[in-house]
Structures are given as structure tokens and as C-alpha cells.
Amino acid sequence: MKVALVQDWFVVNGGAEKVVKEIIELYPDCDVFSLVDFLNDKDREFILKGKKAKTSFIQKMPFSKKLYRNYLPLFPKAIESLDFTKYDLIISSSYAVAKGIKKNKNQIHICYCHSPIRYAWDLEDEYFKKTPFLKRIIIKRVLNYIRKWDVKTSERVDLFIANSNYIAERIKRIYNRDAVVIYPPIDTVNFKPNKEKDNYYFTSNRMVSYKKTDLIVRAFNQLPHLKLIVSG
Numbered sequence: 746m747k748v749a750l751v752q753d754w755f756v757v758n759g760g761a762e763k764v765v766k767e768i769i770e771l772y773p774d775c776d777v778f779s780l781v782d783f784l785n786d787k788d789r790e791f792i793l794k795g796k797k798a799k800t801s802f803i804q805k806m807p808f809s810k811k812l813y814r815n816y817l818p819l820f821p822k823a824i825e826s827l828d829f830t831k832y833d834l835i836i837s838s839s840y841a842v843a844k845g846i847k848k849n850k851n852q853i854h855i856c857y858c859h860s861p862i863r864y865a866w867d868l869e870d871e872y873f874k875k876t877p878f879l880k881r882i883i884i885k886r887v888l889n890y891i892r893k894w895d896v897k898t899s900e901r902v903d904l905f906i907a908n909s910n911y912i913a914e915r916i917k918r919i920y921n922r923d924a925v926v927i928y929p930p931i932d933t934v935n936f937k938p939n940k941e942k943d944n945y946y947f948t949s950n951r952m953v954s955y956k957k958t959d960l961i962v963r964a965f966n967q968l969p970h971l972k973l974i975v976s977g
Contacts, residue, residue, distance in 0.1 A: 749832040751778040753841040758788040767930045845898035856902045861919045865891045945972035
């Protein structure tokens with residue numbers, strides 16, 4: 746069985762990339778695809794076992810290494826341009842447009858969905874609240890197009906896997922599709938219960954606006970008797 750694995754982009758070693766790492770452990774001979782691939786050598790070896798992704802035309806666009814997100818209007822066309830015709834099974838690790846790949850009726854497409862596109866559906870204001878007014882008008886038009894494309898291409902997926910019950914609910918609400926919940930991989934060997942408990946709260950995530958780390962910190966500033974540890 747010929748297997749292809751596709752993720753939106755490979756730029757850093759984050760949570761979605763660790764899921765990809767585990768999928769490659771299951772299918773070591775799979776070919777990898779992405780809109781862009783700018784991993785450094787260390788992350789490439791850890792995530793992709795040294796593989797290089799077959800990328801879209803955005804890889805060669807000007808300043809794409811740092812500004813690839815600015816090519817959002819081209820993402821649908823770019824992901825659809827990738828050629829999966831010789832594969833039996835296609836697995837997408839998707840939090841943006843990876844699930845929108847094209848396939849034929851003889852192929853199976855399984856999507857591990859980290860989330861429907863956050864900035865297109867639930868978090869538009871969070872992502873673009875500091876964007877200049879005229880640019881926001883353009884962005885709203887682009888996101889309207891992205892939303893229509895996103896719903897339409899959800900029909901190309903044979904099976905949705907969600908990383909939580911919350912995401913499964915979002916998949917149902919936005920795509921009207923059911924999803925099987927399989928939680929992301931956790932390296933439990935490195936985490937053991939401490940019998941001597943300290944009295945503190947702990948938060949760990951990427952330092953991006955929609956994670957609301959700043960709100961958590963401000964809340965604890967109003968609760969000086971409670972201790973907060975922030976990691977990310």
C-alpha cells in the first residue's frame with residue numbers, strides 16, 4: 746500500500762509535528778507533502794526521520810520562509826496542486842488547508858484534524874484585531890472564500906479523526922461530519938506524579954494570542970495568594 750502524509754506546513758517543532766512524527770513511526774515508508782518545508786536539520790530528523798516534504802509552489806514564492814502566511818489566498822490552490830494520484834492511502838494532519846487535497850474515488854483519505862481553520866471560523870477577531878482597517882476589509886473577503894472552500898472540501902475526507910471531544914464537536918458543527926477521537930501522543934515516561942505536592946497552577950502552550958496566556962497571567966495578578974507557573 747502506497748501511503749502519503751500531508752501537513753499544512755513544516756516550520757517549527759510543535760504539537761501537530763509530534764503527531765506527524767508518530768504517524769511516520771507507523772508508516773515509515775510514506776511520502777511527505779506540505780505547502781512549505783523550512784525545518785532545520787535537527788527538527789527534520791526528529792519529526793520526519795530526515796525526510797523532505799514534497800512542497801507546493803508557495804515554497805518558491807518571495808520571502809515565503811518568514812511570510813508564508815501572507816499567501817493565505819493561494820493556500821487552497823496550492824494544496825490542490827499537490828499530486829497524490831499514485832497513493833492508496835492519504836493521511837492529512839490538518840489545522841488549516843491540508844484536508845482539502847484532491848483524491849480519486851479509489852483512494853482513502855483519513856484526516857487527523859487538530860482544528861478547523863481557527864482564524865476563518867471562531868477566532869477571526871483574535872487573529873486580526875490589530876490589523877489596519879483597510880487590510881481587514883480585504884482579509885474578510887479572503888476568509889469568506891476560505892470558509893466556503895473549507896466546508897466544500899470537507900466532503901473529500903473519508904474519515905475524520907479529532908484530537909479531542911471539543912474538536913470533534915467543532916467538526917460536527919462546521920462540516921456536519923462525525924469524527925473519531927484519538928488523543929495526541931504524550932511521552933508519559935518523562936512525567937511522573939510527585940508525592941509531595943506544591944500548591945501552584947501550571948499552564949503550558951505556544952505563546953500565541955488565541956491561547957490567552959496573557960489573560961491567565963492578568964487573572965492571577967488579581968489573586969496574589971495563588972502561584973502560577975507559565976511555560977511555552
